[in-house]
Amino acid sequence: MTDEARIKELREALHAHNYNYYVKSAPTISDQEFDRLLAELADLEARHPELYDANSPTQRVGSDLSQDFKQVQHARPMLSLGNTYSRADVAAFYNRVSEGLGGAPFDVFCELKFDGLSISLIYENRCLVRAVTRGDGVQGDDVTANIRTIRSIPLTLPADCPCPQQFEIRGEVLMPWHSFDKLNAQREEQGEQLFANPRNAASGTLKSKSSAVVARRGLDAYLYYLLADEQVAGTQAECMDKARAWGFQTSQHTRLAHTLQEIYDYIDYWDVHRSELPVATDGIVLKVNALAQQQELGYTSKSPRWAIAYKFQAERACTRLLKVTFQVGRTGAVTPVANMEPVPLAGTMVRRASLHNADIIASLDLHIGDMVYVEKAGEIIPQVTGVDTAARTAEIDESRRVTFITHCPECGTPLVRYPGEAAHYCPNAATCPPQIKGKIEHFISRDAMNIDSLGPETVADLYERRLLRNVADLYALRTEQLSGTDGKRQRSAEKLIAGIAKSREVPFSRVLYALGIRFVGKVAAKALAAHFGSAEALAQASLEEMQMVEGVGQVIAGSVRQWFMVEENRQLLARLAEAGLQMQEKPATEAVSDKLAGQSVVISGTFDHHSRDEYKALIEAHGGKSVGSISKRTSFILMGHNMGPSKLEKAKKENIPLVTEEEFRRMIGETE
Ligand code: IVH
Numbered sequence: 288m289t290d291e292a293r294i295k296e297l298r299e300a301l302h303a304h305n306y307n308y309y310v311k312s313a314p315t316i317s318d319q320e321f322d323r324l325l326a327e328l329a330d331l332e333a334r335h336p337e338l339y340d341a342n343s344p345t346q347r348v349g350s351d352l353s354q355d356f357k358q359v360q361h362a363r364p365m366l367s368l369g370n371t372y373s374r375a376d377v378a379a380f381y382n383r384v385s386e387g388l389g390g391a392p393f394d395v396f397c398e399l400k401f402d403g404l405s406i407s408l409i410y411e412n413r414c415l416v417r418a419v420t421r422g423d424g425v426q427g428d429d430v431t432a433n434i435r436t437i438r439s440i441p442l443t444l445p446a447d448c449p450c451p452q453q454f455e456i457r458g459e460v461l462m463p464w465h466s467f468d469k470l471n472a473q474r475e476e477q478g479e480q481l482f483a484n485p486r487n488a489a490s491g492t493l494k495s496k497s498s499a500v501v502a503r504r505g506l507d508a509y510l511y512y513l514l515a516d517e518q519v520a521g522t523q524a525e526c527m528d529k530a531r532a533w534g535f536q537t538s539q540h541t542r543l544a545h546t547l548q549e550i551y552d553y554i555d556y557w558d559v560h561r562s563e564l565p566v567a568t569d570g571i572v573l574k575v576n577a578l579a580q581q582q583e584l585g586y587t588s589k590s591p592r593w594a595i596a597y598k599f600q601a602e603r604a605c606t607r608l609l610k611v612t613f614q615v616g617r618t619g620a621v622t623p624v625a626n627m628e629p630v631p632l633a634g635t636m637v638r639r640a641s642l643h644n645a646d647i648i649a650s651l652d653l654h655i656g657d658m659v660y661v662e663k664a665g666e667i668i669p670q671v672t673g674v675d676t677a678a679r680t681a682e683i684d685e686s687r688r689v690t691f692i693t694h695c696p697e698c699g700t701p702l703v704r705y706p707g708e709a710a711h712y713c714p715n716a717a718t719c720p721p722q723i724k725g726k727i728e729h730f731i732s733r734d735a736m737n738i739d740s741l742g743p744e745t746v747a748d749l750y751e752r753r754l755l756r757n758v759a760d761l762y763a764l765r766t767e768q769l770s771g772t773d774g775k776r777q778r779s780a781e782k783l784i785a786g787i788a789k790s791r792e793v794p795f796s797r798v799l800y801a802l803g804i805r806f807v808g809k810v811a812a813k814a815l816a817a818h819f820g821s822a823e824a825l826a827q828a829s830l831e832e833m834q835m836v837e838g839v840g841q842v843i844a845g846s847v848r849q850w851f852m853v854e855e856n857r858q859l860l861a862r863l864a865e866a867g868l869q870m871q872e873k874p875a876t877e878a879v880s881d882k883l884a885g886q887s888v889v890i891s892g893t894f895d896h897h898s899r900d901e902y903k904a905l906i907e908a909h910g911g912k913s914v915g916s917i918s919k920r921t922s923f924i925l926m927g928h929n930m931g932p933s934k935l936e937k938a939k940k941e942n943i944p945l946v947t948e949e950e951f952r953r954m955i956g957e958t959e
Contacts, residue, residue, distance in 0.1 A: 656682070749764075830845065880909050922944075
């Protein structure tokens with residue numbers, strides 16, 4: 288077989304496997320086999336640059352080259368939908384449609400309203416040729432390179448696909464909850480601003496200039512609108528069946544309603560059950576099913592008359608803004624916080640909400656005493672999303688306008704704002720109290736030094752008593768400095784000292800992470816520790832040397848360099864070394880047994896006896912493989928506390944056994 292023929296064969300096979308895995312959730316080959324085929328293809332493509340194809344399965348990983356988005360005109364304008372918020376509105380829509388059709392019977396296709404951003408995909412000759420954001424509806428950004436990294440979007444359709452030669456399919460790009468949680472956890476770890484909800488995260492990601500970044504963030508897409516010059520089917524339901532058969536991911540949670548009551552039933556069901564879905568939804572969409580009837584009803588200037596969106600009750604409340612306070616985190620980032628009259632919202636009493644940064648405060652035009660809208664966007668941290676300016680009274684004048692502070696509320700140092708960043712920072716890392724306390728709390732946290740005998744209150748207390756000014760002071764603490772006269776305090780002081788002493792065994796990679804160097808998360812710390820082997824070697828590494836490490840780019844390398852340039856940091860490290868902390872990486876764990884040979888294990892949740900990383904090492908030491916996400920091939924899930932609901936559901940769906948921490952420890956012979 289010629290290389291060209293083999294390339295073609297591999298591309299077709301890999302497209303089919305992608306579809307089986309990402310759309311059907313029913314892979315027919317192992318991950319290793321898939322990787323092997325992909326590597327073979329990449330190798331052949333490297334030898335034949337003349338056979339480059341932007342739609343090759345090798346292009347899913349994206350590129351680091353920065354791109355500017357071209358503005359592209361939509362072939363057909365992307366209209367939006369009219370919104371409704373009540374049953375009465377839905378009934379009015381139903382009656383309008385009935386009237387518009389002269390009383391003829393009609394069905395309504397009910398769909399979920401996905402909360403992401405809409406995208407238009409153009410296919411020609413069964414290949415994806417262009418993907419464009421909605422933009423202003425008339426023209427949008429050409430984001431094809433980024434869209435190609437989304438694995439549930441087919442890059443090519445099978446040769447025998449009975450689709451039109453040219454067609455457009457529209458849908459929603461989303462960030463599933465599990466990707467969103469993972470992304471925010473990473474950002475938190477690196478001291479970066481969190482995304483408020485999956486929609487913002489998806490849209491921020493899709494507009495990223497680097498498609499390699501997009502590829503890593505786990506976006507997904509559901510398609511819900513098929514458009515072609517030739518008639519493909521007679522109803523929306525059939526269009527969706529066709530789209531699915533051609534290889535697109537469509538929602539499985541649709542329903543054909545024959546009566547208004549059936550529409551209400553659908554709404555009521557999903558208002559409750561949407562929380563179980565792996566992606567965010569903010570309502571439902573009702574579409575007249577027959578395309579001929581859609582045509583008969585037509586459009587207004589803004590939206591179709593044959594469809595409408597019903598929005599679920601936004602989890603929103605209105606309350607009075609009492610004051611704005613400013614919080615300083617361990618990185619020195621200053622977060623403005625709205626303090627409000629308590630208001631019930633989605634099951635809890637909300638008193639405080641994030642205002643993010645100076646730009647957001649300015650755009651809200653916020654004044655003390657204003658009635659503000661608070662939302663739980665995506666059911667997480669409450670946020671102020673608007674001001675009821677009509678409720679603003681005369682005494683709420685210019686003097687009450689909320690402005691960002693110029694000096695650190697904790698230590699008085701003038702704040703700085705780095706170019707390109709939205710946040711203000713207090714640069715006084717050395718003596719600003721919340722930065723010091725925050726760094727100590729990070730140092731002792733579970734994934735860092737795991738000193739669980741010490742909590743934030745004790746840290747604050749020891750800080751006030753001047754016993755603790757930096758992390759090295761921990762190792763100088765003595766029992767008599769901590770214990771009072773009663774026996775209980777004596778015992779807890781001993782426990783605390785023992786916990787600190789035990790942390791001397793924590794491996795160097797975690798010590799490095801514990802130092803809280805900006806942008807150095809667990810993964811980067813591990814990679815740097817493995818590569819350089821010791822604190823000393825890392826301290827001497829050049830920027831170029833650091834960037835040779837997988838996952839370490841300019842930002843992380845620069846931050847590490849800068850950290851080591853500060854004299855206080857070097858002294859701190861020397862004191863920690865003197866205190867007996869691990870400053871050298873031990874070689875990888877040696878094989879202990881083959882009890883888990885051939886097993887693929889997903890670790891989920893938090894644990895009592897070991898950190899997640901330690902369990903990962905244990906799985907490997909016993910011959911198993913620790914993998915990140917659940918698939919059909921997962922042997923079992925090592926289940927800790929607070930396992931995410933989406934994982935739990937997936938495990939149930941795939942029928943994968945859940946193994947508790949105790950059961951696992953028995954499995955590997957750690958306990959009887
Ligand atoms: S149909 C002409 N179906 O909601 C009809 N839209 O406010 C085009 N959306 O811009 C849209 N889920 O981004 C349709 N199942 C669904 C949807 C959906 C989410 C979004 C879409 C659209 C907006 C309309």
